[in-house]
Amino acid sequence: MSLGSNLDLLTVTFYGTAIALILIGLYAALVKRSLIKILIGLSIVDSGINLLLVSIGYLKGGTAPIFSPAVIDKNPAMVDPVPQALVLTAIVIGFAVTAVALALVIRLYRHHKTVNIDEIKNLKW
Template sequence: MNELLSIGNLLYGGAAGLIVIGLFAVVARRHLIRVLLGVAVIEAGVNLMLVAAGFRPGAAAPIFDPQAISGPMVDPIPQALVLTAIVIGVAVLALGLTLAIRIHRQYGTLDTVALTRIVNAPAGSPESRAMMQRGGGGHES
């Protein structure tokens, strides 16, 4: 019982939970902001997983301090990796949200299905034109 609830397993379980939640949002939601947030949640989960991979029970923080090197240290590499990954994740998320804003300005919707229809419509077809007009109206108001 104790082993099952050890901190390592908790971390892994939490990571898996986050990933599943994120996947659900990504796969089942039509709203693009939610999908983007889902991606962010997955990234958080994966990062947690990475950190967990470097975890040693009872080890010290991997700070290079001559006085402190007595016991084992937590593996520092995953933490370095996670830092980078978080930065990248934020950048991607920001870019995605920027795009989402611009799309919403132009079309007035962030519904995946509607947007798919626009992007797959043949050039100059009535459908794409109609969407453009409606989107334009939304922008003015």
């Protein structure tokens, strides 16, 4: 499966989707008052950045960077494996960060009975 000839259109699609996801997520993280909504926004930013990094590494007509028996003799052009390894790491770390942040939200709710950051006034637990 290879992407067709409309490379200009696909450029706009992939980069545009990634940048739009980053901006929507940043907007949610800056404007919303609920802590869970802020974390949802940050996870959307994460998705956008991952899409941006993988689409930078794409090569037109390239195959996946795996020397399976079907392609090893043909010596095909391959996409860049370095951003893929980077994004693999980023996704796993992103999940760990989200889980710890949500645990802190649960802990805050136990003490304040709210997740709205306007109502959590004192800095003490």
